[in-house]
Amino acid sequence: MADGTDPKSVGPRIRMMKPHLTPLEAKVVDSVMARRDFSHETALKKVADDAGVSEAMVVKIAKKLGFAGYRDFRQNVVDYARASVAEMQEELSPDDSPREIVNKVFHASIQALGETLAIADIEAYQRAADFIAGARQRDFYGVGGSAQIARDVAHKFLRIGVRASVYDDAHMMAMSASLLGTADVAIGFSHSGSTLVTIDALQLARRSGARTIAITNYLGSPLAEIADVVICSTAQGSPLLGENAAARIAQLTMLDAIFVLVAQRNYNAADANLAKTKAAVREKRKGQ
Numbered sequence: 001m002a003d004g005t006d007p008k009s010v011g012p013r014i015r016m017m018k019p020h021l022t023p024l025e026a027k028v029v030d031s032v033m034a035r036r037d038f039s040h041e042t043a044l045k046k047v048a049d050d051a052g053v054s055e056a057m058v059v060k061i062a063k064k065l066g067f068a069g070y071r072d073f074r075q076n077v078v079d080y081a082r083a084s085v086a087e088m089q090e091e092l093s094p095d096d097s098p099r100e101i102v103n104k105v106f107h108a109s110i111q112a113l114g115e116t117l118a119i120a121d122i123e124a125y126q127r128a129a130d131f132i133a134g135a136r137q138r139d140f141y142g143v144g145g146s147a148q149i150a151r152d153v154a155h156k157f158l159r160i161g162v163r164a165s166v167y168d169d170a171h172m173m174a175m176s177a178s179l180l181g182t183a184d185v186a187i188g189f190s191h192s193g194s195t196l197v198t199i200d201a202l203q204l205a206r207r208s209g210a211r212t213i214a215i216t217n218y219l220g221s222p223l224a225e226i227a228d229v230v231i232c233s234t235a236q237g238s239p240l241l242g243e244n245a246a247a248r249i250a251q252l253t254m255l256d257a258i259f260v261l262v263a264q265r266n267y268n269a270a271d272a273n274l275a276k277t278k279a280a281v282r283e284k285r286k287g288q
Contacts, residue, residue, distance in 0.1 A: 009118035010080035012234035016119075016219040017065050019193075025061050028053055032077065040078055044070045105245075112235040112246035113253060119234060120254075127229045129261035131211045132157075135185040138164035139210075141173050141201040142189030145248060149215070150189045153255045160263050161273030173201035180210035187213040191233075191247050193221020202226055215255070217247050231258070 014033070018026050028051045032038060047070075048055045062073035096104070132138060138157075140150040147168035154164040167173040180186060186205035188198045193216035203226055206212045214227035217235060224230040233250035263270035 006118040007076070007079040007082070008115055010076045012115045012119045012232075014065055014077075015234060016217075016232060019218050019220040021061070021064065024053070025057075025064070027051070028058065028061055029065070038074075038077060038081065040074065042074060108235070108246045109249040112233065112250045115234045116232070116250040116254065119232060121230075121232075124229050124231055125254075125258055125261060128213050128231055129258050129265065131185040131213060131229065132162065132187075132258065133262045133265045135211070136183040137180060137185075138162070139173075139176050139180060139184070139186040139201075139205060140164055140166045140189065141168075141177075141186065141198050142166075143168050143195060143197060146189035146191060146195070146198070146215075149248060149251055149255070150187070152252060153259070156256070156259045157262070159274055159277045160259075160270040161277075162262060162270075167201070170197040170200070173197060174204060177201045177204040177210075178208060180205050180208045182209040184208075184210040185213065186210045187215060188223050188227065189215045189251075190221075190223050191217050191251075193218045193223040195223070199223050199226065215251055231255075 011033070014029060018029065021029065028047075031051050032047060035042075044055050044058060048058045051058070059070050062068075062070050065073065067073040067076065093100075140154055142148075142150040147166065150166045150168075154166050157164050165176065167176055177186060184205075186202055188202040190198045193214065199222050202212050202214070202223065206226060206228075211229075212227045213229045213231065214221075214223045215231050215233075216223050217233050218224065219230060219232050224232075231254055233247045233254060235245075235247035235250060
């Protein structure tokens with residue numbers, strides 16, 4: 001990896017590259033990342049022997065992850081562990097006290113936010129904001145929890161007069177995507193980046209000529225590979241919470257940033273529309 005890389009970005013970047021690894025390669029990486037004794041002195045041979053693979057395979061994996069070789073991989077992983085030691089996520093346990101549970105859940109989200117910021121591609125955020133601000137029609141595609149994120153974002157944009165349509169049904173996605181054109185944008189929301197209906201809708205939108213954006217946790221995912229712009233969160237999983245819980249916080253924050261960037265592009269109009277939408281709902285509140 002390039003010099004000057006934020007140490008906190010190393011773990012997220014490795015996790016995002018895992019879809020490109022074979023199951024055996026991913027197992028080797030997981031074994032290294034889980035080691036508490038991994039240091040600048042940890043020999044290549046020890047890593048290979050402990051994982052039951054050849055030294056050549058460990059070097060190959062390191063290069064596949066974007067490192068110059070094993071030494072570069074070792075240096076970056078050690079720096080990441082050192083930078084993140086105060087924030088390392090602890091697993092939830094059935095024996096945890098209420099305070100421990102609350103602390104661990106909050107720390108998981110805090111770590112996801114910090115690491116997502118460390119890997120933020122500001123140019124990608126800018127391009128996404130340009131696409132959304134300049135679009136005639138905006139389609140948001142997502143199912144399950146991702147659909148809820150899409151609805152939250154559409155609600156924010158409506159407040160400033162930027163209209164978007166949210167689709168969580170495969171047939172509705174396909175029909176809308178087929179009608180998009182070069183003046184439109186489609187955004188696919190999928191934590192895994194492998195949700196088939198979302199991938200299919202984004203592919204169809206792209207074939208129709210629309211700009212495409214992927215919101216996902218994995219840079220190398222199938223959804224990311226078909227998008228013009230990829231905005232990545234990063235969150236480590238846990239047996240109880242999974243990855244989605246912390247990633248949801250990170251993705252909502254990422255999209256808040258894009259929302260502000262869109263508003264900034266025509267601040268006067270955004271401010272005027274915000275005043276209108278606030279006034280429209282004020283009378284719906286008791287005592288207002």
